[in-house]
Amino acid sequence: MTPAAYAQGCSAALALLGLLSAVMSLLSAALVFQLRAEQAAMKASAAVPAEASLVLAPVSAVLAALSLVLSLSSAAACLLHSYFAADVCGGDGDTRGADWFLLDSRAVRHVAVGLFCVGVSVYLAGPGWKELATSTARLTRRARCKMDDGLLKNSTTLTNKQRGNEVTVPPATLDSLSVHQLAAQGELSQVAAHLSKNASLLNSRDERGFTPLMWAAAFGEIAVVEMLLESGADPTILARERESALTLASSGGYADIVAILLKHGVDINSYDWNGGTPLLNAVRGNHVRCVDTLLVGGADLTFEADSGYSPMDLAVALGHKKVQKAIEDHVLKLLKYKTKS
Template sequence: MTAHSHCYFFHILPKVAACSFSESMKTEKDVEEVNKDKQKTDVCPDAQHPTLTNKQRGNEVTVRPATLDDSTLLSQQDERGFTPLMWAAAFGEIAVVNFLLDQGADPRTVALEWESALTLASSGGFVHIVKSLLKHGVDINTYDWNGGTPLLYAVRGNHSECVKALLENGADMTIESDTGYTPMALAVALGHKRVQKELENHILQLYKPKE
């Protein structure tokens, strides 16, 4: 029997049973009582919609669906302290990130180990998300418990475009990792030439004489 057949079977079963039962009654009084019971228990066409059924009964709906109008939902943190925005940033979902930001999600929230949405996006090399978050006033130098800033994570991942975006927005090149590496030292140690070039260009711009 197919899934559709199951649904049809269970939909007509109460009606078939009620009809068979009423036919077995011999007296007019019994038939009348069965009809009354049938009116009370008959399944309405919209029985699969509990909310509508409650309204028809005149009851208040006790549980309403969650909506993004609720700011607590946007900022809700899981067991790791991650918010929906953090997860979207970690997986490179730019459309979701922008939607959550437009709805009022706080990009400055940090997780239990001080990871931020910017840290996660920088680590993953998602430059469009990095730029989007930077427009919302995030802390560009957040230092997490693993000993890294967004810039250090971008350097380690060899994400040159993220490195450039972070530097252009004021990321601190002097902050060291927990192992004592600056962004430049880390780029050299890992052999990340493109990242090293971005760092060198930024340093040259800082010391370039103003006209």
């Protein structure tokens, strides 16, 4: 290899290293100074999570470290290039090439740029690694707080008793609850007491048009449901949005209450404001037992809601495999029964 070719190859390598070092230095500088200038805004912004701001600061440190490595590599390559170029040129017995390289200003510029990048990298890496240490400490403290939170919670908030305050509003008692609220909570004796004082409360409606029976069915209070039905509650009443006791029980998945209501002659295919039947509500909630009970009771499988979904379509759309199987088994039973007939 001739000295000129060797010098050209080394110059190209040095130029590439210097370019990469400069890019890394600029990126790390931009990140460090931008993070410092907008640190408060990033923490206060709801669009940037706190964890993201903690991660971005170490990124600048990593870029600064890469810049430092590349700058040192550039400086080392310059020195090695000077040594080996002088050696190669000296081997030819002609020192003009070596003298040309050693005195050429381009090599001096390469070394100067490399040393400058080293200084900038050291300056940037210091605060970057400081930010990394601070971020790590924050994350460590946060993890420890989460671990200790389940073991010990020390509150510095004064209680009302410590402040000398008195409770001005007494807690709600059973006497202050309506018959609808008592039915929803399953207070059987309290509901019976209200009905004994005022029989008109049996089918009374609240602001939504719900009766005590509807509230008991919606919350799965089977004892209250049985007591109200024995007392003469009307299970066919519809609320303002056409909800029925059967619809509410099906939505909650209370198959036992559904069976009880079906024995009292309710409309099994009654629909609410959006065209949902008790069967559709049971399918939507993935309540397999309710679906079985309604199918045995004669629920219409072809009835579609306003959205256009039939019970089977809805089960497939929601991915309720067990409900799909229950419907398929019911259809097969119907087909076998018709075949035998």
